[in-house]
Amino acid sequence: MGKKDLRTQKRKWGDPGYKLKKGLYTPEYHRGDIFLLSVVLFLVFIGVVMVFSASAIVSHEKFDTSYLFLIKQIIWTVMGVFLMLVLARIDYNKLQKFSRPLMVFSFSLLVLVLLIEPGEIKRWLKFGMVNFQPSEMAKICLILYIADVLDRKGSKLQDFKKGLLPILAVTGVFLILIYAEPDLGTAVILGLVVLAMLFMGGVRLSHLLSLVLASIPLLYFAVFHVGYRRERILTFINPWADAQRIGYQIVQALLALGSGGFFGKGLGASRAKLFFLPEPYTDFIFSIIGEELGFLGASLIIFLFVIIAWRGLHIATKAPNQFGNLLAAGITFLITFQAVLNISIVTACLPTKGITLPFLSYGGSSLVFSLAGVGILLNISRQT
Amino acid sequence: MPRKTRIISSMLIVIFTLIVLEIRLYYIQIVSHHRYRKMADKQSFSVRQANFKRGTIYDRNGKELAIEFEVSSVYAIPSFISNPEETARKLAPLLHMSEKAIRKKLETSNSFVWLRRKIDTKIAEKIKGLHFKGIKFISEGKRFYPENELASQVIGLAGLDNQGLSGIENFFDRTLRRKTKKTIRRKDGFGREVIAADTAYRSEVSGFGVVTTIDRVIQYIAEVELRKAYNETKAKLATIIVQDSKTGELLALANFPSFNGNSSSPGKYKYLKNPAISNIFEPGSTFKPIVAAALLEENLVTLEDRFYCEEGVYLFNGLPIRDHEGEDWLTFIQVLEKSSNIGMAKAGQLLGKDKLYQYARDFGFGNFTGIRLPGETPGILKKPKDWSEISLSRLSFGQGIGVTAIQLISAFSCLANGGVLMEPMIVKRIVEPSGKVVKEFQPCPVRGVISYKTAKTLTNILCRVVEKGTGEKAKIMGYRVAGKTGTAQKFDPETGKYSDTNYIASFIGYLPAEQPKVTILVILDEPQGYYWGGSIAAPVFARVGLRIMHHLGIPPDSQEMFRNLPHEVAYIGPPL
Numbered sequence: 001m002g003k004k005d006l007r008t009q010k011r012k013w014g015d016p017g018y019k020l021k022k023g024l025y026t027p028e029y030h031r032g033d034i035f036l037l038s039v040v041l042f043l044v045f046i047g048v049v050m051v052f053s054a055s056a057i058v059s060h061e062k063f064d065t066s067y068l069f070l071i072k073q074i075i076w077t078v079m080g081v082f083l084m085l086v087l088a089r090i091d092y093n094k095l096q097k098f099s100r101p102l103m104v105f106s107f108s109l110l111v112l113v114l115l116i117e118p119g120e121i122k123r124w125l126k127f128g129m130v131n132f133q134p135s136e137m138a139k140i141c142l143i144l145y146i147a148d149v150l151d152r153k154g155s156k157l158q159d160f161k162k163g164l165l166p167i168l169a170v171t172g173v174f175l176i177l178i179y180a181e182p183d184l185g186t187a188v189i190l191g192l193v194v195l196a197m198l199f200m201g202g203v204r205l206s207h208l209l210s211l212v213l214a215s216i217p218l219l220y221f222a223v224f225h226v227g228y229r230r231e232r233i234l235t236f237i238n239p240w241a242d243a244q245r246i247g248y249q250i251v252q253a254l255l256a257l258g259s260g261g262f263f264g265k266g267l268g269a270s271r272a273k274l275f276f277l278p279e280p281y282t283d284f285i286f287s288i289i290g291e292e293l294g295f296l297g298a299s300l301i302i303f304l305f306v307i308i309a310w311r312g313l314h315i316a317t318k319a320p321n322q323f324g325n326l327l328a329a330g331i332t333f334l335i336t337f338q339a340v341l342n343i344s345i346v347t348a349c350l351p352t353k354g355i356t357l358p359f360l361s362y363g364g365s366s367l368v369f370s371l372a373g374v375g376i377l378l379n380i381s382r383q384t
Numbered sequence: 385m386p387r388k389t390r391i392i393s394s395m396l397i398v399i400f401t402l403i404v405l406e407i408r409l410y411y412i413q414i415v416s417h418h419r420y421r422k423m424a425d426k427q428s429f430s431v432r433q434a435n436f437k438r439g440t441i442y443d444r445n446g447k448e449l450a451i452e453f454e455v456s457s458v459y460a461i462p463s464f465i466s467n468p469e470e471t472a473r474k475l476a477p478l479l480h481m482s483e484k485a486i487r488k489k490l491e492t493s494n495s496f497v498w499l500r501r502k503i504d505t506k507i508a509e510k511i512k513g514l515h516f517k518g519i520k521f522i523s524e525g526k527r528f529y530p531e532n533e534l535a536s537q538v539i540g541l542a543g544l545d546n547q548g549l550s551g552i553e554n555f556f557d558r559t560l561r562r563k564t565k566k567t568i569r570r571k572d573g574f575g576r577e578v579i580a581a582d583t584a585y586r587s588e589v590s591g592f593g594v595v596t597t598i599d600r601v602i603q604y605i606a607e608v609e610l611r612k613a614y615n616e617t618k619a620k621l622a623t624i625i626v627q628d629s630k631t632g633e634l635l636a637l638a639n640f641p642s643f644n645g646n647s648s649s650p651g652k653y654k655y656l657k658n659p660a661i662s663n664i665f666e667p668g669s670t671f672k673p674i675v676a677a678a679l680l681e682e683n684l685v686t687l688e689d690r691f692y693c694e695e696g697v698y699l700f701n702g703l704p705i706r707d708h709e710g711e712d713w714l715t716f717i718q719v720l721e722k723s724s725n726i727g728m729a730k731a732g733q734l735l736g737k738d739k740l741y742q743y744a745r746d747f748g749f750g751n752f753t754g755i756r757l758p759g760e761t762p763g764i765l766k767k768p769k770d771w772s773e774i775s776l777s778r779l780s781f782g783q784g785i786g787v788t789a790i791q792l793i794s795a796f797s798c799l800a801n802g803g804v805l806m807e808p809m810i811v812k813r814i815v816e817p818s819g820k821v822v823k824e825f826q827p828c829p830v831r832g833v834i835s836y837k838t839a840k841t842l843t844n845i846l847c848r849v850v851e852k853g854t855g856e857k858a859k860i861m862g863y864r865v866a867g868k869t870g871t872a873q874k875f876d877p878e879t880g881k882y883s884d885t886n887y888i889a890s891f892i893g894y895l896p897a898e899q900p901k902v903t904i905l906v907i908l909d910e911p912q913g914y915y916w917g918g919s920i921a922a923p924v925f926a927r928v929g930l931r932i933m934h935h936l937g938i939p940p941d942s943q944e945m946f947r948n949l950p951h952e953v954a955y956i957g958p959p960l
Contacts, residue, residue: 057572062464062517200391255427257412258420271428275573295413302406306399313395317388329391336398340405347408 032088033381036311039304040374043359044081044367046289046301048073051362054273054288055281069281069362076364080371087375088382095376096323099141099148103170106141109134110177123181133365135178135186139193140369140376142174143330146194150201151323157203164207167198184222184229185353189338191215196337197330236351249284252277253346257290257298264294281362283354286346301360302343309336315377318384328380331373428571437525438546439560439591441539441553443600444633444812448530449539450553450645452546452590454523456508457501461574464518465490471516475499478507496574502526522576529645535603537658538596538637538757538810541645550656552594552811554758559814562591590817597633597812602626605931606636610906613924614640617889617911623660623789624907624924626932629797629900631827632806634755635932662759664786665909668872669723669854669917670892671782674795675732676720677842678743681834684734687841689716691727698726701773705729705781720845721853723869725781732780737768740779746833747795748805749787754828755808763787782872783882793905796892799842800866800900803834847897858893858922860930862940866900867893867925869917874910886910891921895929896941902932 048070055069113125113134124131149167150157157163171194178187199208223229231246239247239254256272259265270291273280280288290298312332319325335358342357344350356363358370412420441450458479465471472486479486479500489497501524508521527542540551548557606624614622619640626636639659643652679685696710707724719727732740744750750765764786766775778784790808798805807828814823834842846866849855854869870890873882889911894903906921906928914920933940 196394200387200394202387202390254412255420255424257409258416259424260413261417261421262414271424271570274428274571276427277573290409290413295409298409298413299406302402302409306402309395309399309402313392316391316395322387325387325391329394333394333398336395336402340398340401343402343405343409347405347412349405349408 030382032378033311033315036308036315036374036381037378039307039311040084040359040371041081043301043304044077044371047285047360047367048077049267050285050289050292050360051281053268053270053292054285055362057273058275058279058281061275072364073362073367076367079364080368083368084371084375084378087372088378090379092324092327092376092379092383093321095144095327096148096151099144102141103145106134106138107174107177110138110174114177114180121181123183131364133363135181135183135190136365136369138174138178139186139190139334140331140373142171142190143193143197143334143373144327145170146197146201147323147326147330150197150326151321157201160207164198164203164211167194168211179222183354185341185355188219188353189334189341189355193330193334193337196333197326200329200333201326232353233351236348239348249278250345250348250352253284253287254348256280256287257347260291260294260298262295264290264292264297267292283342283356283361284346285361286343286357289360290346305336305339308332311381312336312377315381315384319380320383324380324383328377331377335370335373437590438527438542439562439817440593441560442593442595442815443535443598443603444596444635445600446595447600449535449596449598449600450527450529450542452525452527454505455502455526456505456521457524458499458503458508458511459520459522460490460497460499461518461520462490462492462494462497466517471519474514474516475511475519478511479503496576520576527645531600532646533642533644534600534607535596535598535636535638536642536645537639537655537660538598538634539645540758541643541652541656549653550759551658551757552596555756556594556811556814559594560591592822593815593817595812595815597628597635597809598637599635599935601935602932603636603638605935606928607638609924609928609931610638610640613906613908613920617908617913617920619908619911621659621663621909622907623663623905623909624928625660625789625793625905626928627793627797627808627903627905629800629894629903630806631809632794632797633809633812633827635902637810657759658757660789661753661755661757662761662788664761664763664788665888665907666783666785666872666875667787667792668782668870668888668890669725670792670796670868670870670890671785671787672720672723672728672780673799673842673846673868674744674747674749675728675735675740675780676716676845677747677799677834677838678739679716679731679735680841681743681838682735682739685716685731687715687717687845690714691716691719691724691730693719693724693726696726698729700729700777703774705777717845717848720868721849723849723854728781729777732776735776735780737771737776740776741765741768743833744779744785746805746831747798748791748830749785749795753788753790753794753808754830755790756811760790761788763791782870789905789907792892793903796894796905797900797903798833799839799846800894800903801839802836803839804832805830843897843900846893850893854916854918855891855893855922857918858891858925858929860895860926860933863895863929863933863938864897864941865893865895865926865929866897867891867922869922871915871917887915889915889917889919889921891917891925893925893929895933896938898941901936901938902929904928904932 051073052070056066059068060066113122124133146167153163175187175191223233235246239250241247243251252272256277270288272291273288277284289301309332312328316325316328316332319328338355338358341355345352345355356366438452440448443449468487468490472483472490475486476483489499525546538551540553541549542553543549548554606626610622610624622640624638625634627634637660641655643655690713693707693711693714695712696707698705705725707726711722711724714724714727744765750763752760752762775784794805794808807830809825809827811825813821813825815821843866846868847864850858850865850867855867858865858867872888874886874888876883888907888909890907892905894900904925906924908921911920
């Protein structure tokens with residue numbers, strides 16, 4: 001759709017000039033990537049259905065109602081979709097100004113969760129019935145920030161000290177805070193997303209390579225000095241060695257997937273969810289999808305993520321400015337790469353880590369911030 | 385490398401990995417499908433014997449004698465219990481367990497732990513009312529006998545795993561359980577049964593019900609009277625049987641001592657055996673009518689034939705036969721009336737070995753009656769070629785033959801029934817839980833033993849026994865009773881002689897004599913004090929007989945009513 005035709009076109013929802021008040025839209029806008037929007041909404045819909053299917057019995061057993069997880073997931077979905085639609089209408093360039101305040105806010109939440117949460121695991125800020133996960137917010141904020149910094153620094157990036165070091169320092173602080181929760185999975189994802197963004201932002205390959213080499217000892221320390229993580233890694237090598245204890249979860253996930261076959265057992269007919277697979281509605285929901293909807297259903301999910309990657313790539317390359325390029329690429333990479341990691345874990349290609357499957361796993365913060373990311377992506381797409 | 389190339393290559397790596405994962409998925413879901421499905425099936429299905437609800441046992445009028453009801457068993461899923469201390473504190477008084485023991489169970493790392501099995505339903509309801517998370521219930525079946533000890537040895541006993549141990553519970557075990565075929569059970573991750581839409585819920589399916597021929601009221605009457613006699617005579621064992629004279633159906637069967645199927649003490653297992661069908665005894669005088677029936681049927685004696693009774697002692701082949709009272713000449717009727725051993729011994733000689741053996745066999749002695757209860761014995765009846773010189777004379781008054789109570793009463797019912805021997809029946813029909821009849825058992829005639837005329841003649845003689853002879857205490861106001869007393873010395877295997885102190889006192893008879901309805905046998909084994917069948921067993925017969933007549937609503941015979949009665953005795957009872 002060319003820019004010139006816009007003024008003569010009949011106005012529709014999302015068209016430029018539809019709401020001219022306060023200049024929220026500029027003439028450069030068009031409808032945006034409806035294809036991406038449909039795919040995401042379809043995934044969210046599958047997610048709600050599958051969360052209900054996977055959680056109903058556990059919910060009934062623990063809370064005497066089958067609908068607890070379903071209702072929560074629907075509420076989060078509504079909020080997330082609303083946030084997505086709002087962000088789709090806010091010019092992403094305006095977000096660039098907010099990137100640093102958002103980083104400060106995100107940073108303070110990460111510190112807050114470590115300070116005020118009792119107990120061993122401090123991943124969630126709890127407000128009564130509502131749990132908020134600051135690290136999920138940190139993902140989007142960090143991508144925004146890195147895109148902003150990369151955009152502003154330009155040629156300075158080639159200089160390690162002036163260009164790269166400040167970025168690495170900020171990222172490092174975030175990673176340490178998240179690692180301290182402890183949430184290694186999210187920290188690893190964030191580290192890899194930042195790495196990818198630095199690569200896409202044009203940082204020298206030699207710098208990146210030395211960065212990767214430098215982080216290997218850190219990762220080794222992080223993994224092998226915590227008992228349960230080491231066990232998980234060893235389990236990954238041979239999950240069948242102790243299928244009743246440590247390898248239990250991954251073995252159950254494989255049994256669920258494998259017993260699904262080509263067409264699956266049918267929606268709702270999963271047996272793994274009957275207390276064989278622990279928390280089947282969160283990180284391992286993909287195995288329930290594979291069991292109930294079969295190879296067909298599981299392949300559809302992978303296909304939908306391929307579409308997201310393709311549309312994201314399209315938007316990233318067509319974005320009107322460098323900030324848009326990097327922001328779109330970062331968000332797309334975050335969503336699709338999480339899906340890659342999650343499915344790799346469920347299919348026993350990677351050791352077990354707590355990584356959610358975007359749009360599908362139960363969990364409010366993950367869903368809302370993934371949808372927010374898509375909202376930004378949509379806005380970029382409207383300016384291509 | 386330009387920025388766009390870098391972005392495109394990064395995203396292509398992601399897309400490429402997703403495609404690799406798709407291949408991995410193909411390997412797991414398609415290539416390895418069968419292997420994984422087998423493993424998944426193994427953990428979520430288990431094969432087991434179908435555990436149907438055990439069928440109900442009824443009396444002939446549909447009153448329940450043995451039922452299975454659901455009781456609750458409590459278990460816990462420890463991981464769901466947030467506050468073990470509080471839970472244990474609240475559960476302790478309800479489960480009658482110590483707080484410490486419950487806490488120990490709740491704090492285990494198992495995913496499933498029994499708290500207490502088969503508890504009272506009321507307590508289970510109370511615990512359910514507390515709404516503890518992770519405290520769950522499973523219903524299990526428990527056998528219950530609503531009438532407690534009533535007819536316990538006929539009904540029998542079902543064990544803890546619902547297996548029949550004795551009586552009908554044992555004999556009809558397959559029927560009551562109905563099915564033993566294997567079913568597939570679905571389990572969840574805690575090993576609990578999953579009730580899916582496609583699997584039948586266990587309590588909806590029940591084994592077949594067994595309708596016995598026992599009449600609960602008659603059984604009760606018989607047991608009350610028998611218990612009284614058992615206590616008064618201090619007998620070692622007491623048995624009573626009430627049989628429908630026409631059909632052979634057993635209306636009541638009881639022994640003392642007996643057991644209560646609901647009692648939890650292991651003492652009850654001592655009395656599982658049913659002496660009425662598995663104990664052998666020498667019938668004594670009660671066998672005389674059988675011999676008399678043979679004599680009359682063969683026209684070897686007439687009622688007026690006289691026998692010299694040797695004044696009480698008769699040396700036969702060197703061994704004495706004694707009578708209770710010494711008599712000289714007695715007619716054949718009088719021989720039976722006074723129950724003269726000598727008279728019968730002499731009459732028996734007329735019959736001969738083979739005939740006596742043949743008639744005893746025909747009346748059902750020395751053979752299984754075919755009653756549908758476990759543990760029946762055929763008794764002892766030797767073949768004539770194995771008999772000694774004196775066997776014939778002894779057998780004529782009921783010595784040298786081993787019979788069971790069920791054989792004896794069946795033989796007497798044959799006399800009452802016009803000479804046709806009926807198979808003793810204990811089960812009327814098999815029914816589905818809905819009441820639909822699966823199988824009906826019909827009264828089964830075994831053979832015609834004697835002619836109708838002989839049977840009637842013998843009934844008249846037996847009436848005389850009660851009217852004028854040894855059985856006078858068996859008289860029942862308003863009804864003509866045919867019956868015979870029995871007082872048999874017990875054979876002492878230690879001395880090889882008949883004991884002078886241990887007797888079996890019995891009375892057997894049927895009424896009303898014109899149209900017999902019920903045959904009743906009372907046996908008191910080793911009574912203390914009085915031991916004459918006519919003095920201790922006959923009164924039990926009379927009391928039971930009268931009450932059964934009232935229960936069955938059989939009107940008294942008006943002629944009978946006022947015969948031999950002082951005129952001032954007014955009749956009180958059902959309308960004539």
